[in-house]
Amino acid sequence: MEKVHSPKLYWTNCLWLMLLLALTWGLGYVNFGLFNLPIALAISFTKTILIALFFMHIKGSSRLLHLAAVTGLLWLFLMLLLTLGDYYSRGWVSMPKY
Amino acid sequence: MSEAAADSLLAEQFDTIEQQRSAAMLGMWIFLATEVLFFGGLFLSYTVYRYLYPSVFAAASRHTEVILGGANTAILLFSSTLMALGVRAAQLGRRKHLVWLLLGTALFGIIFMGVKGFEYYKDYTEHVFPGPTFQWHEGNPAAAELFFWLYYAMTGLHAIHVTVGISLMLILALLAWRGRFENGNYMPVEVAGLYWHFVDIVWVFLFPLLYLAGHR
Numbered sequence: 001m002e003k004v005h006s007p008k009l010y011w012t013n014c015l016w017l018m019l020l021l022a023l024t025w026g027l028g029y030v031n032f033g034l035f036n037l038p039i040a041l042a043i044s045f046t047k048t049i050l051i052a053l054f055f056m057h058i059k060g061s062s063r064l065l066h067l068a069a070v071t072g073l074l075w076l077f078l079m080l081l082l083t084l085g086d087y088y089s090r091g092w093v094s095m096p097k098y
Numbered sequence: 099m100s101e102a103a104a105d106s107l108l109a110e111q112f113d114t115i116e117q118q119r120s121a122a123m124l125g126m127w128i129f130l131a132t133e134v135l136f137f138g139g140l141f142l143s144y145t146v147y148r149y150l151y152p153s154v155f156a157a158a159s160r161h162t163e164v165i166l167g168g169a170n171t172a173i174l175l176f177s178s179t180l181m182a183l184g185v186r187a188a189q190l191g192r193r194k195h196l197v198w199l200l201l202g203t204a205l206f207g208i209i210f211m212g213v214k215g216f217e218y219y220k221d222y223t224e225h226v227f228p229g230p231t232f233q234w235h236e237g238n239p240a241a242a243e244l245f246f247w248l249y250y251a252m253t254g255l256h257a258i259h260v261t262v263g264i265s266l267m268l269i270l271a272l273l274a275w276r277g278r279f280e281n282g283n284y285m286p287v288e289v290a291g292l293y294w295h296f297v298d299i300v301w302v303f304l305f306p307l308l309y310l311a312g313h314r
C-alpha cells in the first residue's frame with residue numbers, strides 16, 4: 001500500500017499554492033514590460049510542480065510514473081518549439097515589443 | 099488488508115494488487131499526457147496570435163474579470179486540497195470522511211462553474227462574445243474577437259473537464275457511501291484525483307494567460 005501522508009502536508013501545500021496565486025495576481029498589476037509573461041509562467045510552473053509532487057504523489061512514486069508525467073510536457077514543448085521556430089524563421093511572428 | 103480481501107479486488111490479468119495499482123496509475127498518467135497535448139493545441143494557437151497582436155491581446159485581456167478569475171483559481175486550488183485529503187481518507191478506509199471530502203470537492207467545482215457562468219453572461223451582455231453580436235471599439239476588432247474566440251475555446255474546454263470532474267466526484271461519493279472503497283480498494287478515488295488535479299493545473303496556466311496578459 002502507498003504511504004499515507006499527514007493532512008499537514010496537504011494543507012501546507014495548499015497554503016503555498018495560495019501564496020503563489022497572490023503573487024501572480026499582484027505582479028499582474030506591475031508593468032515589467034516583456035517580463036510579465038515569463039514571470040507569470042514561471043509561477044504557474046512552480047504551482048504545477050507543487051501540485052504534481054504532493055497532490056498527485058509524484059514524489060514517492062515509481063520511475064515509470066515520473067517518465068509518463070514528463071512525457072506529456074516533453075511533447076508539449078516539442079510542439080511549441082518546432083511550430084514557433086517555423087513561424088519565427090519565416091518572419092510570420094516577430095519578437096514582442098511593448 | 100487481508101489476503102482474501104486483496105484477492106477479491108485483483109483482476110485476473112494481474113499477479114499482485116501492487117501491479118494492478120501501478121497499471122491503473124500509469125494508464126491515467128498516459129491519458130493525462132494526451133490531455134496536455136489536447137489543451138496544448140489551444141495554448142499554441144494562443145501563443146502565435148498573442149505574438150501577432152500583442153497590444154490588442156493585452157487590451158482584450160484587461161476586459162476579463164480578474165477578480166472573478168483569481169477567486170476561481172483559489173476555489174480550484176482549495177478543491178484540489180480537499181481531493182488530496184479525500185484520497186488519504188480512502189487510503190485509511192474512512193468512509194464518512196471520504197464521502198464528505200468528495201462532496202466538498204464537487205461543491206467547489208460547482209461554485210467554480212457558477213462564477214464562470216456569471217462571467218460568460220457578463221461577456222454576452224457586454225457584446226464581447228465572439229460572433230455576430232461582437233463589438234469592440236479599442237483598435238483592431240478582428241484581433242480582439244480572436245482573443246475572445248480563444249478565451250471561450252480554452253475556458254469552455256476546461257469547463258467541460260470540470261463538469262466531467264464534478265460528475266465523477268458525485269458518482270464516487272455515492273459509491274463511497276455504499277462502502278465500495280473499503281478494504282483497501284481506493285484506486286478509483288486516487289485515479290479520479292489525478293484527473294481533478296490535472297484540471298486544476300490547466301486553470302493555473304489559463305488564469306495568467308487570459309486574465310493577466312499585459313499588466314493591468
